[in-house]
Amino acid sequence: MAIASLFYGIVAYLIFLATFLYAIAFVGNLPVPKTIDGGAAGSFPAALVIDVLLLGLFAIQHSVMARPAFKRAWTRIVPDAIERSTYVLFASLALIMLYWQWQPLAGLVWSVQNQAGVLGLQAIFWLGWGVVLIGTFLINHFELFGLQQVYAHVVGKPNPPAAFKAPSMYKWVRHPIYFGFLLAFWATPTMTLGHLLFAVATTGYILIGIWFEERDLVVTFGEQYRRYRREVSMLIPLPRKRTEVERLAREG
Numbered sequence: 001m002a003i004a005s006l007f008y009g010i011v012a013y014l015i016f017l018a019t020f021l022y023a024i025a026f027v028g029n030l031p032v033p034k035t036i037d038g039g040a041a042g043s044f045p046a047a048l049v050i051d052v053l054l055l056g057l058f059a060i061q062h063s064v065m066a067r068p069a070f071k072r073a074w075t076r077i078v079p080d081a082i083e084r085s086t087y088v089l090f091a092s093l094a095l096i097m098l099y100w101q102w103q104p105l106a107g108l109v110w111s112v113q114n115q116a117g118v119l120g121l122q123a124i125f126w127l128g129w130g131v132v133l134i135g136t137f138l139i140n141h142f143e144l145f146g147l148q149q150v151y152a153h154v155v156g157k158p159n160p161p162a163a164f165k166a167p168s169m170y171k172w173v174r175h176p177i178y179f180g181f182l183l184a185f186w187a188t189p190t191m192t193l194g195h196l197l198f199a200v201a202t203t204g205y206i207l208i209g210i211w212f213e214e215r216d217l218v219v220t221f222g223e224q225y226r227r228y229r230r231e232v233s234m235l236i237p238l239p240r241k242r243t244e245v246e247r248l249a250r251e252g
């Protein structure tokens, strides 16, 4: 049974990896079969409704399945060891559905012609994806995507409890992964209405997601996370705020 869990976890991880790599091509309009602006534009209102439903499906799957209360109920049906892999698999399926059914929305919001501007925006786009990937490793890539849990199950080790982390980029912002997504979604030389809808919806979703995630993090890590929230900005890298202790020391 443990071996079957490991196999399931690996398959879910590989599907996630392919979906993640495809996301780069989808948003960046790279040469793949389907991209955010690719294909023939159909009726605008129908396309808008379909795209909003696809974004909503991903948002609901992602936020509901991530909540501790849902996990407690869900793990009465799904074994603990594969709970995260199942989450990752469902998230990937929601994304595949989005890539597959996404309808382009024609209409230019901006188009940068200047060569330096185009290169600068493309650099920010790639930087964003790099920040996302590095962020997952700083938090714990293999735990985030379920491999650690299925491996621990096979070797009969308990899964270590969640630990608070604030290495490297996490000292500048509390949510570097989400910041990376924002860079990748907004930095484009050609912003169409479809791309704008995607960027606005995902930005809204990220802001709501942060609210829920931080509420859970405060429950899990208590004062440690509250202090972190006071000292480090949420999304935009700003100089570190002075800690209470440092402030009191300065004020004498």
Ligand SMILES: C[S@@+](CC[C@H](N)C(=O)[O-])C[C@H]1O[C@@H](n2cnc3c(N)ncnc32)[C@H](O)[C@@H]1O
Pocket (backbone or CB within 6 Å): 135, 139, 144, 163, 164, 165, 166, 170, 174, 175, 176, 177, 178, 179, 213, 217
């Ligand atoms: C997809 S990751 C995103 C992490 C972070 N919000 C970011 O944007 O870099 C979500 C998981 O990271 C965990 N997490 C977020 N911040 C954390 C921290 N400072 N230490 C440990 N875990 C954290 C959350 O509990 C959640 O399970």
